[in-house]
Amino acid sequence: RSGQYTMNHDHSKKIPDGASFDRSGSQDSLDELSMDDYWKELENIHETRGNNHEERVALVVKEPDEGELEEEWLKEAGLSNLFGESSGDSLESMVFLSTLTRTQKAAVEKRVETVTQTMRKRNKQHQIPDVRDIFRLQNDSKGKVCDGSEPSTVRTSENKNETHDGTKGNFSLGTDEQKSLLEDMPSSDTDINLEISFAEQAANLKDSSVGKMYKGGGGDTLLPNFRLPKDKTGTTKIGDLAPQDMKKVYSLALIELTALYDILGTEFKQQKAVKIKTKDSGLFGVPLSLLLEQDQKKVPGTKIPLIFQKLIAQIEETTLETEGLLRIPGVATRVKGLCQELEAKFYEGTFNWENVKQHDAASLLKLFIRELPQPLLTVEYLKAFQDVQNLPTRKQQLQALNLLVILLPEANRDTLKVLLEFLQRVIDHRDKNKMTLKNVAMVMAPNLFTFHGFGSKTIEQSEFVMAAGTANVMRFMIQYQKLLWTIPKFIVNQVRKQNTESQKKDKKDKAMKKLLKKMAYDREKHEKQEKTPNDTDVPQGVIRVQAPHLSKVSMAIQLTEELKAGDIVARFLSQKSGNVQTLKKEEVFLYEIGGNIGERCLDDDTYMKDLYQLNPNAEWVIKPKQS
Numbered sequence: 001r002s003g004q005y006t007m008n009h010d011h012s013k014k015i016p017d018g019a020s021f022d023r024s025g026s027q028d029s030l031d032e033l034s035m036d037d038y039w040k041e042l043e044n045i046h047e048t049r050g051n052n053h054e055e056r057v058a059l060v061v062k063e064p065d066e067g068e069l070e071e072e073w074l075k076e077a078g079l080s081n082l083f084g085e086s087s088g089d090s091l092e093s094m095v096f097l098s099t100l101t102r103t104q105k106a107a108v109e110k111r112v113e114t115v116t117q118t119m120r121k122r123n124k125q126h127q128i129p130d131v132r133d134i135f136r137l138q139n140d141s142k143g144k145v146c147d148g149s150e151p152s153t154v155r156t157s158e159n160k161n162e163t164h165d166g167t168k169g170n171f172s173l174g175t176d177e178q179k180s181l182l183e184d185m186p187s188s189d190t191d192i193n194l195e196i197s198f199a200e201q202a203a204n205l206k207d208s209s210v211g212k213m214y215k216g217g218g219g220d221t222l223l224p225n226f227r228l229p230k231d232k233t234g235t236t237k238i239g240d241l242a243p244q245d246m247k248k249v250y251s252l253a254l255i256e257l258t259a260l261y262d263i264l265g266t267e268f269k270q271q272k273a274v275k276i277k278t279k280d281s282g283l284f285g286v287p288l289s290l291l292l293e294q295d296q297k298k299v300p301g302t303k304i305p306l307i308f309q310k311l312i313a314q315i316e317e318t319t320l321e322t323e324g325l326l327r328i329p330g331v332a333t334r335v336k337g338l339c340q341e342l343e344a345k346f347y348e349g350t351f352n353w354e355n356v357k358q359h360d361a362a363s364l365l366k367l368f369i370r371e372l373p374q375p376l377l378t379v380e381y382l383k384a385f386q387d388v389q390n391l392p393t394r395k396q397q398l399q400a401l402n403l404l405v406i407l408l409p410e411a412n413r414d415t416l417k418v419l420l421e422f423l424q425r426v427i428d429h430r431d432k433n434k435m436t437l438k439n440v441a442m443v444m445a446p447n448l449f450t451f452h453g454f455g456s457k458t459i460e461q462s463e464f465v466m467a468a469g470t471a472n473v474m475r476f477m478i479q480y481q482k483l484l485w486t487i488p489k490f491i492v493n494q495v496r497k498q499n500t501e502s503q504k505k506d507k508k509d510k511a512m513k514k515l516l517k518k519m520a521y522d523r524e525k526h527e528k529q530e531k532t533p534n535d536t537d538v539p540q541g542v543i544r545v546q547a548p549h550l551s552k553v554s555m556a557i558q559l560t561e562e563l564k565a566g567d568i569v570a571r572f573l574s575q576k577s578g579n580v581q582t583l584k585k586e587e588v589f590l591y592e593i594g595g596n597i598g599e600r601c602l603d604d605d606t607y608m609k610d611l612y613q614l615n616p617n618a619e620w621v622i623k624p625k626q627s
Helices: 033-050 068-076 090-098 102-122 131-140 155-160 176-184 198-206 243-263 290-298 307-320 333-344 360-372 379-390 396-405 410-426 435-448 463-479 489-506 511-530 565-574 608-614
Strands: 542-544 552-560 588-592 597-601 619-624
Touching: 033 333, 033 435, 068 102, 068 243, 090 489, 102 198, 102 243, 131 588, 176 360, 176 396, 198 243, 198 396, 198 597, 243 379, 243 396, 243 489, 243 597, 290 307, 290 410, 307 360, 307 410, 333 360, 379 396, 379 435, 379 463, 396 463, 410 435, 410 463, 435 463, 552 565, 565 588, 565 619
Parallel strands: 542 619
Antiparallel strands: 542 552, 588 597, 588 619
């Protein structure tokens, strides 16, 4: 039983009197009352669990052997061919490495170094490349590393102050031109700069005496009003990119997050769960992926578990103005009964929702989240989410959360998004329901962050600091949810650069040639079908936009300084003709396809001329968004 729960003490009796506990580790002081909500919530959780889940298997988190973590990390980052038997075929990794920033490289080197040493110790027979050679090799191959820095000087983070004379590429990837970029940018404290690598920003902040690392103090009633400055080439949201580019985004986000934690001196450890037996059908305690599989048979294409959607709808149906919503628990015995009844009748459609009281529905929603066999924030990253509270500045905490959201598996990310949007709607009615951002965060944090699988050994700090800290992370996630689903521009640029580099290298690669031939053949076929005699030559400054789903299937569009993606879509939609089904403005989007990106859905405010200059070889297509 002791390993069952992160907080395995009985807090009902020891809510401290006065606020004498040490607050140094938590970002902001949180007043006694709201902490009270946190412990009460924990108590309710224990109560529900007590009578119902003794048979629950704790999820074991495996302590990895030396080097194992790093090996796993390199695999996740898509760099496993830098070591081991396959260390030869690392052409693609070379391309990948050539697009990394200085801090990202340092993070990779650090891990390769550890793996290499471990392998030498284990005396594996295959040849183990020296980490310096990997980066040197890259430098000798034509084309300097993108930031022109000699990898030998990247050795460790002690060399941060060395200057490098960067050879400028088309994309600023945050190295030396950075320093000047940082100075040029009128960066108010609340602007989130997405143009430059977060870790590089942190390194520069550390280097400059100006950027004293500050604890984000100053009372916690108001969180800063962070915003994203407008990007002329369009903001990229999660879901806007094609899967092959998202894979690259994932690798880069992992390396970037690690680099950021390295610079800030926080350990970044992915946890590994040992596989445990879980239920393979039902509603509560079923893995998210399995639940979705089962739901997609009922509702094709659904991305959020049906029971989760239904519970939220049920809570909202009554009214979000109910005082103490989410804080006041349902009646434990009744909730347990409903839980069993839902298991039996939900999919049959015979469950009677009429009699479900609102507080019971809210308790069921929280129960659903807690009962997931692996936490919604995943075993891998739960600890990293918790550790966000240890980062020095609020802006860095936000940057880390942004990268963590990108790293979550799609099902977890989509479900989290729906949850956060719902919590925001509850807070919007705070005048009536008395649930402020802080109260909601307090009540929800134990449901997302305390997890039955982690013995209390995963929390080294005092539980108080831990409680206040996770509640803060929870507040951040609710408050800044819109920002967290953005893919930082510097990462999108790195993907573009990789695609450009790969295209260059591909020509040498036989297997690739075959693929290119096939693609060229497909394209030719595709062009033969689509080209009309008059649009073979598109003059400079004009783009050809295709819209196979609309009545006007193709148009040549003159680019002007002010022309935006939304204007082009509107122009197409205004050309109505009889028989084609009419699509509404919010159903179709302009896509940038090919060139240096797989495919990207453009936001309406994208300035087309700026984007055209960034990706002159793209094709432009208007189509509905694939769900």
